Amino acid sequence: MRDVSIIGIGQVEVGEHWDKSLRELGYYALNAAMRDACIQHIDSLYVGNMLSGELTGQEHIGSIIADFAGLRGVEAVKIEAACGSGAAALRMGYIAVAGGMSDFVACMGVEKMTDRQGNTVTSALAMAADGDYEALHGLSFVSINALLMRRYMHEHGYTKDDFAPFAINAHANAVNNPYAMFHNPITRKQFTESKMIADPVSLLDSSPIADGAACVILAPTAIAREFTEKPVRVRASAIATDSVAVHDRRDPLFLEGGAISAQKAYSAAGVGPADMDLFEVHDAFTIMSALSLEAAGFASRGKGVALAQEGQIMPGGRIPITTMGGLKARGHPVGATGMYQLVELATQLRGEAGKSQLANARLGMAQNIGGSGATVVTTILESSF
């Protein structure tokens, strides 16, 4: 198996791109990544996406984007694992380059959501839940997270306001990220007073739907320096699953898929949570940040929220999270999100995060979650310059 590095990154601003089609968004991100890597050819393109069919009426987007980008002929497929699609696409590319099948692989995440009505989008997103046992009975993703958050508060003795630090930190970190959807810091008072969506999940617990695309170029580490002065090594990429329906889990408050994929990744890289300088969590809702921190070993059971209250998730804290805004403030174009996490992580590890730059960011991790934890992709990246 070969060592693999990211030699190029690209992204478009997350937002409401009513003037750009899905293929255009994908092309912009791919083109930016290929220019960053100084390459004009790739062997294959893996496109992470969840809802192109449901929301834009287009499947087969691997070929669509490859052709639109002037890469007609190249191997191209779509990879789907609900909101975990983005990092799952990286996993497929990682396997291809590590195993020696391909030398240059573009891994993309792309999603276009804001052209459609809210109800349509809510129904489409519910396809990440169990259609027969959850969605059919009216459970949306907000309500699933509300049930989890309520139970977590009950089990561990927190109030709703205790989750504020997750949202405040995310918004503060997005201010200087030019690709983020929101650039407004929020206060504890704003969090407390924000509109209730599904008790106890309020507006500021929730990430916004959005349009976006992000892309990385992978190559063997042995030749990475021919293309970039700042290669970022992929130390590990692992996928684990769990039951899609929350009621089928052994413990609804423990992300078993998150724990398994983190352990696989730690084991592959020979590191542990104590070695990490930052952690991009999948904060689709504040409760998911807490559960991911616990599953990945950064906090013991029930202590994810306490870690946030102590300020340890902020820049300078023990384990900074959502360092460029997270899903909450960068925005959550679902199938693209996992790739945004990785592009942001790579940006930090390259020391190119501008005013969002963390000191001493050498080794970092991202956890990209599909559904309410049924697919979890853990990726560990490291500076290698």
Place this chain on the structure above:
Amino acid sequence: MRDVSIIGIGQVEVGEHWDKSLRELGYYALNAAMRDACIQHIDSLYVGNMLSGELTGQEHIGSIIADFAGLRGVEAVKIEAACGSGAAALRMGYIAVAGGMSDFVACMGVEKMTDRQGNTVTSALAMAADGDYEALHGLSFVSINALLMRRYMHEHGYTKDDFAPFAINAHANAVNNPYAMFHNPITRKQFTESKMIADPVSLLDSSPIADGAACVILAPTAIAREFTEKPVRVRASAIATDSVAVHDRRDPLFLEGGAISAQKAYSAAGVGPADMDLFEVHDAFTIMSALSLEAAGFASRGKGVALAQEGQIMPGGRIPITTMGGLKARGHPVGATGMYQLVELATQLRGEAGKSQLANARLGMAQNIGGSGATVVTTILESSF
């Protein structure tokens, strides 16, 4: 890179499974393949599927099927490349095993289509075409194939009836395939008199939509004999793309993606069309059989239909095609089709095709086509016992 073999195959009957959900179909095929391989564990599951979201309201089917099959925790993702999804899933598994990332990978194709109204299915299938430049203007897949067939007849001087041998051969070969949707042979008269759908494409030029699931288990060839007496080597697996919109192609009657992926596969395996004992073509419509035979080098330009007229595509002919019924008579559950082709090819190479068995079937090829040629997956399999 390791040599890779198929150590188990499984499939469900193609048909209208109104009493079985998508996850059940997937589970039956996966279970059958794992039993055939005598294994109780896999490292990962790649699920080829096109329309689970649009037609069953369920994305995230990697986790859904893994959990339902009792494999909770395992790596599982969906692979989508329109009607080429099935063989694209094999390609992903092949990369993982060949490269050394996984030892036991289940590659599946699954689709459930017949619960929905015909118009809904036609619209959903059109998502394999270019949404902005084809589907939006009313082109369905039948009409795209009608345009191609009409042009082919004009360019090469054929009549509509000249395409009859493709349908007659497919139906004849399905009679003894217990997993096929249709077991009725058809006559030339029936072909000539069959209902016109979109001139010149009539009912018997067209493959039927259906529900189905098929699965293979891949493992390194070095250990394959511990699990089966009849390993089938994967000599090559290659994907190539083309423009999705037919009007953008350099020549609408030449499947450039088919030619590129066939050349890649021939080159990887060190063989050519003259070495093949059989060829599973993607006969979604009769015209596609002709174009695939030509792109893959079995007939020169314009001679695919002549090859069929000469009887060379039948058992005993130069290059038998659709040996278990093809899409036309086995049925075409779109995202599953590519995997059915491979399961049937492996069945022939294992000498287990019963009354459909070809003599001397040692090396065979399958071409699985997404859209009207925008994704083409070529796979070469060989007996190794």
